[in-house]
Amino acid sequence: MLGFINTFVKMKIQHLKYISLLFFILSCTSPQEYKFFIGFSQCTTADSWRKDMFDGMERELSFHPEMVLEMKDANNNSQKQIVQIQSFINKKVDLLIVSPNESEAITPIIEKAFQAGIPVILVDRRTASNKYTAFVGADNFLVGQNAGIYANILLNGIGKVIEIGGLPGSSPSIDRHKGFLSVLNKYPQIKVELINSNWEKNSFENNLAKALQIDPSVKLIFAQNDRLALAVHQLLLRLGLSKKIKIIGVDGLADENGGLDMVNKGMINATILYPTGGEEAIQVAAKILKKKSFRKENILFSTIIDAKNVRIVLSQTQKMKGQQGDILRQSTKLKTLNQTYSSQRNRLYFITVLLSILILLGALLLYLLREKQHSNKILEEQNHAILEQKNEIEKVSMLARKATEDKMRFYSYISHEFKTPLSLILTPAEDLLHRKSIEPKENRTTLELIVKNANRLLRLVDQLLELRKLDAGKIELHGNQNDLRTFVKDIVGDFSVKAKSQQIDLQFICPFQTVPYSFDAEKLDKVFFNIISNAFKYTPKGGLIHVTLLKNVDKIEVIIADNGIGMNEEEKTHAFDLFYRGNQNISLGTGLGLALSQEFVTLHGGQIELNSEKEKGTTFKVILPCNQEGLFFQEPIVEMAVLKVHHVDNDFITGKKAMKQTFENTIVLIEDNHDLNDFLTQKLSQYYNISASENAEIGWEEILNHIPDLIISDVMLPGMDGFSLIQKVKSDFRTSHIPVILLTAKGQIENQIEGTKAGADAYIPKPFNQQLFEEKIKGLLENRDRMRRRFSNEVKNPSNLQKGERKFLIEFEALIEKNIKDSSLSVEKLSYELGMSRVQLFRKISALTNKNVTDYIAEFKLQKAKALLSESEKNIAEIAYETGFNNPSYFTTFFKQKTNKTPSEWRNQ
Numbered sequence: 001m002l003g004f005i006n007t008f009v010k011m012k013i014q015h016l017k018y019i020s021l022l023f024f025i026l027s028c029t030s031p032q033e034y035k036f037f038i039g040f041s042q043c044t045t046a047d048s049w050r051k052d053m054f055d056g057m058e059r060e061l062s063f064h065p066e067m068v069l070e071m072k073d074a075n076n077n078s079q080k081q082i083v084q085i086q087s088f089i090n091k092k093v094d095l096l097i098v099s100p101n102e103s104e105a106i107t108p109i110i111e112k113a114f115q116a117g118i119p120v121i122l123v124d125r126r127t128a129s130n131k132y133t134a135f136v137g138a139d140n141f142l143v144g145q146n147a148g149i150y151a152n153i154l155l156n157g158i159g160k161v162i163e164i165g166g167l168p169g170s171s172p173s174i175d176r177h178k179g180f181l182s183v184l185n186k187y188p189q190i191k192v193e194l195i196n197s198n199w200e201k202n203s204f205e206n207n208l209a210k211a212l213q214i215d216p217s218v219k220l221i222f223a224q225n226d227r228l229a230l231a232v233h234q235l236l237l238r239l240g241l242s243k244k245i246k247i248i249g250v251d252g253l254a255d256e257n258g259g260l261d262m263v264n265k266g267m268i269n270a271t272i273l274y275p276t277g278g279e280e281a282i283q284v285a286a287k288i289l290k291k292k293s294f295r296k297e298n299i300l301f302s303t304i305i306d307a308k309n310v311r312i313v314l315s316q317t318q319k320m321k322g323q324q325g326d327i328l329r330q331s332t333k334l335k336t337l338n339q340t341y342s343s344q345r346n347r348l349y350f351i352t353v354l355l356s357i358l359i360l361l362g363a364l365l366l367y368l369l370r371e372k373q374h375s376n377k378i379l380e381e382q383n384h385a386i387l388e389q390k391n392e393i394e395k396v397s398m399l400a401r402k403a404t405e406d407k408m409r410f411y412s413y414i415s416h417e418f419k420t421p422l423s424l425i426l427t428p429a430e431d432l433l434h435r436k437s438i439e440p441k442e443n444r445t446t447l448e449l450i451v452k453n454a455n456r457l458l459r460l461v462d463q464l465l466e467l468r469k470l471d472a473g474k475i476e477l478h479g480n481q482n483d484l485r486t487f488v489k490d491i492v493g494d495f496s497v498k499a500k501s502q503q504i505d506l507q508f509i510c511p512f513q514t515v516p517y518s519f520d521a522e523k524l525d526k527v528f529f530n531i532i533s534n535a536f537k538y539t540p541k542g543g544l545i546h547v548t549l550l551k552n553v554d555k556i557e558v559i560i561a562d563n564g565i566g567m568n569e570e571e572k573t574h575a576f577d578l579f580y581r582g583n584q585n586i587s588l589g590t591g592l593g594l595a596l597s598q599e600f601v602t603l604h605g606g607q608i609e610l611n612s613e614k615e616k617g618t619t620f621k622v623i624l625p626c627n628q629e630g631l632f633f634q635e636p637i638v639e640m641a642v643l644k645v646h647h648v649d650n651d652f653i654t655g656k657k658a659m660k661q662t663f664e665n666t667i668v669l670i671e672d673n674h675d676l677n678d679f680l681t682q683k684l685s686q687y688y689n690i691s692a693s694e695n696a697e698i699g700w701e702e703i704l705n706h707i708p709d710l711i712i713s714d715v716m717l718p719g720m721d722g723f724s725l726i727q728k729v730k731s732d733f734r735t736s737h738i739p740v741i742l743l744t745a746k747g748q749i750e751n752q753i754e755g756t757k758a759g760a761d762a763y764i765p766k767p768f769n770q771q772l773f774e775e776k777i778k779g780l781l782e783n784r785d786r787m788r789r790r791f792s793n794e795v796k797n798p799s800n801l802q803k804g805e806r807k808f809l810i811e812f813e814a815l816i817e818k819n820i821k822d823s824s825l826s827v828e829k830l831s832y833e834l835g836m837s838r839v840q841l842f843r844k845i846s847a848l849t850n851k852n853v854t855d856y857i858a859e860f861k862l863q864k865a866k867a868l869l870s871e872s873e874k875n876i877a878e879i880a881y882e883t884g885f886n887n888p889s890y891f892t893t894f895f896k897q898k899t900n901k902t903p904s905e906w907r908n909q
Contacts, residue, residue, distance in 0.1 A: 035066045035067070036066060036067045036068070036094040036095065036289045037067075037068055037070070037091070037093050037094050038067055038068065038069045038070070038093060038094065038095045038096070038097060038285060039069075039070055039072070039085075039088035039091070039093040039095075039096050039097070040057070040069055040070065040071040040072070040096075040097040040098075041071075041072055041074060041081055041084050041085050041088065041096070041097070041098045041099070042054070042071055042072070042073050042074065042099050043074050043076060043081060043099045043100060043101035043125070043170075044073065044074065044075055044076045044101075044199075045073045046075075046076070046200075047199075047225075047227055048253055048255055048258065049225070049226075049251050049253055049274075049276060050099075050276075052253060052276050052278070053099075053123070053124070053276035053277065053278040054071060054278060055278065056276055056277075056278025056279040056282075057069060057278040057279065057281060057282050059278075059279060059327070060278070060279040060282035060283060061282055064282065064286050067282075067285070067286065067289065069097075069282075070088075072084040072087075072088075074101055076101055076167070076198060076199070077101065078101045078102045078105040078106060078169075079105075081098075081100070081101050081106060082105070082106065082109045085098065085106075085109045085110070085113060086109060086112075088113070088118075089109075089112065089113050089116055089118065092118075093118060094118075094119075094289060095118065095119045095120075095121065095285050095288060095289055096113050096118050096119070096120045096121070097120075097121045097123055097281055097285065098110060098120065098121070098122055098123070099122075099123045099124045099125055100122065100125045100126070100127055100170070100171065101125075101167070101169075101170065102167060102169030102170055103125070103126060103127050103128045103169055103170060103171045103174070104127075104128050104169055105169060106127055107127040107128040107129045110122075110127050110129065110131065110132060111129055111131045114131045114132060114133070115131070119133040119134075119285075119288045119289075120132045120133050120134075121133060121134045121135070121136060121281055121284055121285055121288075122134070122135045122136070122137070123135075123136050123137055123277055123278075123281045124136075124137040124138075124172065124276075124277060125137070125170055125171045125172050126171035126175075127171070133288060133296070134284050134288065134294060134295070134296050134297075134298060135296065135297055135298060136277040136280045136281045136284055136298045136300070137275075137277050137298075137299070137300060138274050138275055138277070138299065138300045138301070138302040139175075139299050139302065140171065140172045140174075140175035140176045140179065141175045141176070141178055141179040141182075142179060142302055143172075143175075143176050143179060143250060143272050143274060143302050144175065144176035144177060144178060144179020144180035144181075144182070144183075145179040145180070145182060145183050146179075146272050146302065146303065146304050147176070147179070147180050147222050147248050147250070147272055147304075148179065148180045148181070148182065148183025148184045149183055149304075150248060150270050150304050150306070151180075151183075151184065151190075151220050151222060151248060152183065152184065152187055152190065154219075154220055154246050154248075154269065155190060155219055155220055157187045157189055157190060158187075158189040158190065159189075159190055159191075159217070159218075159219035159220060160190075160191050160193070160215060160217045160218045160219055160220075161184065161190060161191065161192045161193070161218070161219070161220045161221070161222060162192075162193050162194075162195060162208065162211060162212075162218055162220075162221045162222070163177060163180060163192055163193070163194045163195070163221075163222045163224070164195055164197055164204055164208065164221060164222065164223040164224060164228045164232060165177055165194050165195065165196045165197060165224055166196075166197060166198070166199045166224045166225065166228075167196075167197075167198050167199055168196050172224070173196075173224060176224050176250070177194060177224075180192070180222060193211060193215075195207045195208055195211065197228060199224075199225060199227070199228065200227075201227070201228065201230075201231030201234075204228070204231075205231065205235055208221075208232065208235060209235065209239065212239060212241065218245055219244075219245060219246065220245065220246045220247070220248065221236075221245055221246070221247050221248070222248045223247065223248070223249050223250070224250055225249065225250050225251050225274075226249040226250060226251040226252070226253065226257075226258060226259035226262065226268075226271055227251075228249070229247050229248070229249030229250075229259070229262065229268050229271070230249075230257055230262060230267070230268075232247055233247055233262070233267045233268060246269045247267075247268040247269055248268065248269060248270050248271070248272070249262065249268050249270070249271040249272070250271060250272045250274050251271060251272075251273075251274045252271045252272065252273035252274060252305050252313070254313075254314060254317040254318070254321070259271030259273075259305070260305060260310055260313055260314050260317065261314075263305060263306060263307060263310045264307075264310050264311065264314060266307070269306060269307075270304055270305060270306035270307075271304075271305050272302060272303070272304055272305070273301070273302055273303050273304075273305055273313075274302055275300040275301060275302070277298075277300050280298055280300065284298055429450060477520045477523070477603055477604070478520050478522070479518050479519055479520050480518065480519075480521065481516060481517070481518045482516075482517065482518075482519065482521060483514050483515060483516060483517075484515040484516070484517040484519065484549065484556065485510050485512060485513070485514055485515040485549055486514075487519075487521060487524070487525075488508065488510075488528060488547065488549055488558060489508050489510070491525060491528050491529055491532065492506065492508040492532065492547050493508075494529075495532060495533075495536065495545075498536060499536075499545070502536070502539075502541050503541045503542050504536065504539060504541070504542070504543050504544065504545055505543070505544035505545070505546075506544075506545050506546075506547075507544075507545075507546045507547070508547050508549075509546060509547070509548040509549070510548070510549040510550075511550075512549070512551060515549060515551055515556065517556065517624070519604060519624070520600075520603075520604070523600040523603070523604075524600065524601075524604070526596065526597065526600060527597040527600050527601055527608075527622060528547075528558065528560070528622070530594060530596075530597050531560045531594075531597065531620045531622075532545065532547065532560055534594070535560055535562040535564065535618070538562070538564040538565050538618070539562045539563065539564035540564065540565075543562060543563050543564060544562065544563055545560070545561070545562045546559075546560075546561050546562075547559070547560050547561075548561070551626075553626065554625065554626050554627065555623055555624065555625055555626055556623070556624045556625075556626060557621055557622070557623050557624075558621070558622040558624075559619060559620070559621050559622075560619070560620045560622075561617065561618075561619040561620075562617050562618055562619075563616070563617035564617055564618060565614070565615060566612045566613050566614045566615055566616050566617050566618050567610075567612040567613075567614065567618060568614050571612075572610055572612055575594060575610055576594050576595055576598045576608070576610075577595065594608075601622055601624070604624055604625075605624070605625045606622065606623050606624040606625060607623050608620060608621070608622055608623075609621040609623065662689065663687060663688050663689050665688050665689065665708075665709040665710065665781050666688065666689040666690075666691065666706050666708040666709055666710075667684060667688045667689070667690055667691070667708055667709065667710045667711070667712060667777070668691045668692075668693070668699060668702045668703050668706060668708045668710075668711050668712070669681060669684070669690055669691070669692040669693070669712045669713075670692075670693050670694070670695070670696060670699035670711070670712070670713040670714060670717065670722075670725070671692070671694065671712075671713075671714045671743065672694045672695060672714060672716070672717050672718055673714070677692055677694060680692075680712070683770065683774075684774075684777070687774075688709075688710075688777075691705075691706055691708065695717055695718050695719055695720075696713070696717050696719060696720035696721070696722070696724070696725040697719055697720060699711075699713065699725065700720075700725065700728065700729075703729065703735055703738070704735070707735065707738070707810055707811075708738060709738070709739075709781055710738065710739055710740075710741065710777060710780060710781060711726075711729060711738055711739070711740045711741070712740075712741045712743065712777075713725055713726065713740065713741070713742060713743070714742075714743050714744065715742055715743070715744035715751075715755070716744065722742050722744070722755075723754065723755065723758045726740050726742065726755075726758045726759050726760055727758050727759065729759070730758075730759035736814060739761040739762075739780045739781075739783075740759065740760050740761055740762075741760070741761065741762040741763075741764060741776065741777065741780070742755045742760045742762070742763050742764070743764055744763070744764075744765060751763075752765075761780055762776050762780065764776065811834070812830070812834065812845070813860065815830060815833055815834065816830070816857060816860050817860075817864075819833075819884075820860070820861065820864060820882070820883060820884050821881070821882055821883070821884055822884055823884050823885065823886045825857065825884055827841060827842070827853045827854065830853070841853060858894070858898075859898075861883045861884060861885075862894075862895070862898050862899075864882075864883050865879055865880075865883050865891075865895060865903070866906070868882065868883070869903055869906055869907045870907070876888055876891070876892065876903050876904065879891075879903070880892075891903070
């Protein structure tokens with residue numbers, strides 16, 4: 001063992017010599033700014049062992065000028081150490097060195113630093129986790145084993161031992177205790193008693209003194225560090241037991257009253273050498289930061305030092321301290337030499353700069369001479385560059401001009417698409433105004449045509465959106481089986497008034513009675529409508545437009561032929577281009593309309609052929625395949641309106657108004673558009689009591705005031721919008737039962753989904769069909785009345801009650817419905833929810849229904865049970881629990897008492 005110690009000490013001395021040489025070499029180099037910031041959290045600096053650790057770190061750091069270390073002392077306080085480590089994490093240090101105060105307490109913050117990507121080196125002590133980068137320190141379990149081995153030697157396998165432990169939660173204390181016991185447990189005649197401390201003498205002296213008084217047979221005390229061993233020695237001196245009891249310590253420092261000093265003086269019997277690991281920790285840190293290979297577990301040497309080898313170790317330690325002193329003196333001299341070197345170097349820099357300036361001046365003169373020689377060449381190159389820039393600017397200007405022309409042409413296309421349906425609205429309207437007598441049937445037909453084309457104008461707005469969807473590839477077909485002959489004939493018929501006014505021979509030719517075909521009516525309507533309207537635009541008065549529908553085995557052809565102005569070859573080539581920049585006299589309708597038409601026909605698996613000659617007319621042939629197996633049709637989301645004529649309410653046209661009456665049902669209408677608000681109020685007041693407002697805030701007050709049978713609200717409102725209002729209505733139990741219709745210009749499916757999620761019972765996009773709208777209102781009110789009759793307690797005629805009483809009854813029924821599953825539902829709970837006393841509630845219900853509250857609840861549950869038995873497939877037990885009965889048998893008895901039938905008999909009747 002002595003030879004091993006000598007070898008170890010010699011290695012340390014040799015290491016110090018290498019360090020001195022490296023320090024000298026590095027000190028002669030120019031100072032560097034640090035690249036790496038290291039945070040060091042020390043559990044305490046109160047003892048010399050910790051100070052020795054930090055001194056070792058500083059010595060090693062002197063060889064790494066690229067690294068800087070900041071140390072924080074936790075003063076044996078785990079919470080303080082956690083805060084300090086968090087501050088290092090916040091500073092985003094490059095590496096963190098920690099000597100944990102307690103294993104368990106410090107583990108989470110160490111893991112946090114490790115998971116944040118900060119390398120973590122544990123020194124001396126461990127945590128309760130393996131989430132760290134490296135460990136530097138002696139094996140504390142081995143330290144405990146060495147102490148146990150030496151204790152057994154001193155006791156010869158018999159005797160009482162007291163172990164003075166460290167801080168209970170620290171890993172050295174835990175591991176040393178385990179190692180100590182792992183040896184002594186093999187000797188049953190050696191008994192071990194543990195007394196914990198916080199590494200300081202005042203934390204264990206009283207307990208040790210009591211233990212020695214209770215059991216004077218103690219022969220040995222193992223103190224887990226030399227400071228505790230010194231305190232034990234002092235206590236034994238006071239108690240007169242210093243010669244009777246042997247002492248083993250841990251650390252083996254060479255300073256006064258250190259472990260080596262106490263062994264040498266005979267104050268303790270032995271100490272376990274426990275290296276600080278300061279230098280080794282910095283060496284590992286340097287390897288990590290410089291991306292070099294390193295060992296995760298760096299276990300330092302540890303051995304027993306007693307009276308046999310302490311003098312050798314002290315001698316070698318003194319030599320080491322001498323070497324360290326030499327290093328410090330050399331460091332001081334090197335700093336002085338470095339200052340001298342820096343001064344001389346600065347002078348050299350100054351001379352070098354002056355010489356460089358002279359060389360630069362000479363080079364500048366030479367450059368100016370050569371620059372003069374090459375000036376003509378440079379001017380020529382600049383002229384060439386200017387010409388290139390000018391050409392580039394002209395190209396950019398041409399592109400900008402073309403983009404402007406494209407934009408103007410696009411606006412022209414849009415104007416064209418709107419003018420065609422507008423003409424089909426204005427022409428029949430003007431015709432009606434100029435006639436002296438009009439047949440009712442003809443009047444109705446003309447008005448239906450106006451409405452139909454107004455709807456077509458609305459769909460043209462959607463065409464702009466479809467253009468974007470077309471570019472994104474999101475257009476989908478919504479196909480149904482229809483009669484293509486009737487479909488095309490109706491479109492041609494829409495132009496009959498226009499043809500008559502322009503004296504154009506408009507004919508539809510089809511040799512078949514019906515042509516069944518599956519197609520997207522909305523998209524093919526746009527195709528044929530665009531082509532026919534273009535034909536009208538470029539066919540002069542007295543001309544002809546013939547539309548022919550033909551069918552054979554594998555295809556259907558729709559031919560639109562006119563004898564208009566026709567197209568030349570260039571115009572035919574670009575007829576289906578979206579932005580054609582050709583002759584301004586060509587058909588503007590061949591832009592957006594025909595481009596979309598071609599895409600819509602392609603979606604159906606077909607194609608459009610164009611045949612035209614200048615001044616001889618134009619023929620479009622739309623070819624559709626009979627075999628549609630390759631096509632995929634999406635189911636239509638809403639009913640297509642292309643084939644349906646919307647009828648106008650004649651009372652509205654003639655200005656008739658119904659007399660104001662009082663009706664059974666009340667509707668609250670919220671619409672910010674004044675004209676639409678007046679129109680709906682006029683129309684609906686013929687059948688319902690209407691309370692109209694123009695914003696949601698006033699509308700909410702009207703809802704609470706009237707507790708209406710139905711709410712109609714716009715979505716886009718000033719202040720609170722319709723979605724927020726409906727959520728408020730549905731979340732308040734006083735109004736949650738009221739059906740709501742949302743009106744909006746947002747007709748997209750995602751908006752309908754949003755309205756449905758908010759709780760809307762119906763979602764009607766603008767503009768809407770008035771008849772459909774009124775039928776929707778009627779249906780919702782009828783459904784609500786059916787539900788009220790089904791679930792209400794036999795109130796003879798709730799509509800005859802006064803408004804406040806009716807409001808209360810609806811609110812009360814809604815509260816029972818909300819709590820119907822609660823088997824503990826009581827009068828007290830209902831009265832509390834309604835803000836009334838128990839007596840007031842009884843009086844109110846009795847006055848309205850001639851029943852007490854208990855009977856009212858029972859009857860309500862009975863009606864609910866009947867409805868569930870009729871409309872659901874739930875079993876009897878499920879219905880019993882859903883109506884608030886804890887026992888299905890009692891539910892059956894109750895039901896039979898009320899109906900003279902069991903639930904099963906009632907369901908099967």
